[in-house]
Amino acid sequence: MEYSYESMKKAALKIFYKGVAAVSPEICVRKNLALKNGSIKIGKSSFSLEETGKIYLVGVGKASAAMAGEAEATLADHIDDGLVITKYGHSVPLKKCRLMEAGHPIPDENGVKATCELLSLISCAGPGDLVICMISGGGSALTPAPVEGISLADKQETTRHLLACGATIHEINTVRKHLSLIKGGQFCKNVNGANVVSLILSDVIGDDLDIIASGMTVGDGSTFNDCRDTLLHYRLWEKIPIAVRQHIESGISGTIRETPKPGDALFANVHNYISGTLSHALSAAEEESVKSGFNTLVLSSMIQGEATEVAKVLCAIAKETELWDRPLKRPACLLSGGETTVTLKGTGKGGRNMELALAAAINLQDSKKIVILSAGTDGTDGPTDAAGAFADSSTVKHAKKIGLSLESYLADNNSYIFFKELGDLVVTGPTMTNVMDMQIVIICD
Numbered sequence: 001m002e003y004s005y006e007s008m009k010k011a012a013l014k015i016f017y018k019g020v021a022a023v024s025p026e027i028c029v030r031k032n033l034a035l036k037n038g039s040i041k042i043g044k045s046s047f048s049l050e051e052t053g054k055i056y057l058v059g060v061g062k063a064s065a066a067m068a069g070e071a072e073a074t075l076a077d078h079i080d081d082g083l084v085i086t087k088y089g090h091s092v093p094l095k096k097c098r099l100m101e102a103g104h105p106i107p108d109e110n111g112v113k114a115t116c117e118l119l120s121l122i123s124c125a126g127p128g129d130l131v132i133c134m135i136s137g138g139g140s141a142l143t144p145a146p147v148e149g150i151s152l153a154d155k156q157e158t159t160r161h162l163l164a165c166g167a168t169i170h171e172i173n174t175v176r177k178h179l180s181l182i183k184g185g186q187f188c189k190n191v192n193g194a195n196v197v198s199l200i201l202s203d204v205i206g207d208d209l210d211i212i213a214s215g216m217t218v219g220d221g222s223t224f225n226d227c228r229d230t231l232l233h234y235r236l237w238e239k240i241p242i243a244v245r246q247h248i249e250s251g252i253s254g255t256i257r258e259t260p261k262p263g264d265a266l267f268a269n270v271h272n273y274i275s276g277t278l279s280h281a282l283s284a285a286e287e288e289s290v291k292s293g294f295n296t297l298v299l300s301s302m303i304q305g306e307a308t309e310v311a312k313v314l315c316a317i318a319k320e321t322e323l324w325d326r327p328l329k330r331p332a333c334l335l336s337g338g339e340t341t342v343t344l345k346g347t348g349k350g351g352r353n354m355e356l357a358l359a360a361a362i363n364l365q366d367s368k369k370i371v372i373l374s375a376g377t378d379g380t381d382g383p384t385d386a387a388g389a390f391a392d393s394s395t396v397k398h399a400k401k402i403g404l405s406l407e408s409y410l411a412d413n414n415s416y417i418f419f420k421e422l423g424d425l426v427v428t429g430p431t432m433t434n435v436m437d438m439q440i441v442i443i444c445d
């Protein structure tokens with residue numbers, strides 16, 4: 001079969017959508033939540049309706065409104081009260097829960113208000129009650145509850161520095177947890193001994209419960225010392241607001257208490273279950289790729305590192321396939337995913353997927369027929385309206401024709417504008433789910 005760039009891009013997009021569809025909030029919640037024989041089953045936990053007091057449904061994260069919608073459909077009139085905090089544009093109509101939208105990835109005033117309301121709602125719970133949480137990535141930025149002495153502006157500035165320095169989400173959330181009254185398990189301090197059960201859609205490498213949305217219902221394995229180490233490592237210690245520095249120093253000296261740790265009695269009635277992961281999405285993408293006639297290989301669901309470096313490795317494997325039919329015979333499709341980082345040096349507009357695609361285009365200029373799609377499964381890449389971008393063996397040629405220099409767009413972290421000019425953005429709109437980023441690499445004759 002003869003493949004054109006257009007047909008390869010179409011196939012890549014179809015594979016991406018299949019992956020995303022497999023981790024829709026509805027599917028993930030339906031698999032893990034049921035009402036059966038007078039009991040609510042969530043993950044491996046079961047709560048008899050007769051013995052349970054009030055039932056609260058809460059949610060935080062980009063997928064939380066859609067997750068709560070599915071939970072409402074199952075639990076219907078059994079929910080007594082609820083509140084969901086999601087990112088602007090990620091709402092779906094809810095019947096039982098109040099819905100509040102807030103800023104992401106930089107927290108804002110609406111996030112502060114919403115988090116205050118969330119904490120006030122769950123403080124109505126008590127022994128015998130059940131608090132059901134729908135948690136997904138994005139939850140950290142959406143729930144700013146700064147500790148005393150730290151302002152929202154301090155948190156915003158700290159977040160901006162952390163997002164720009166190339167730190168991993170594990171490192172970023174270690175700091176966030178230690179500046180917060182809700183993150184790092186502290187949500188559970190407010191439920192007065194009620195049962196807490198969380199369904200969690202994972203958007204972090206390794207599916208670490210204490211990292212996704214800063215683990216508000218999970219014991220925190222990190223410390224104030226780790227925060228200082230991270231900030232020193234990325235040379236941010238002198239740049240962050242003084243109030244943040246002082247708070248961390250007080251934590252290190254023991255004047256301020258640590259976040260609750262795994263095994264703390266606070267978590268005796270708390271259960272956390274992963275409801276969907278990137279690995280599920282990649283399996284569905286793999287199935288679609290095979291159906292489309294490609295020899296298919298999932299490389300990894302744990303790709304991390306600087307986006308431009310990851311691009312070099314993916315392109316090297318794609319070119320190996322093109323030249324030597326290794327590790328797959330053509331027509332081939334390589335699938336991968338994870339979360340890269342971008343150390344921002346320029347002032348342009350972009351995201352880590354578009355940055356990866358731009359670097360890939362440079363690496364593919366000496367290849368014959370390779371297409372790469374890199375996109376965020378949440379439908380947003382960086383502070384833009386695109387999910388990601390396509391790069392292919394001919395991108396450099398086309399860019400030169402219209403006078404665009406890839407190197408200068410890359411140096412300015414201006415990948416969004418580059419791919420917009422070229423017409424190679426992947427625009428999906430909010431997908432309502434969030435399991436990190438996916439790369440689909442198609443190699444044809």
Ligand SMILES: Nc1ncnc2c1ncn2[C@@H]1O[C@H](COP(=O)(O)OP(=O)(O)O)[C@@H](O)[C@H]1O
Nearest residue numbers: 105163342348349350351352355380381382413
């Ligand atoms: N101009 C840019 N080029 C590349 N990456 C960028 C740019 N601006 C911001 N970013 C990256 O975008 C990330 C935030 O984007 P977002 O897609 O919202 O992340 P997430 O899906 O993890 O919430 C930050 O980690 C930041 O490094």
Ligand SMILES: O=C(O)[C@@H](CO)OP(=O)(O)O
Nearest residue numbers: 137138139140212213214
């Ligand atoms: O909320 C968070 O802490 C992170 C990880 O879960 O999500 P996002 O990268 O989407 O902001």
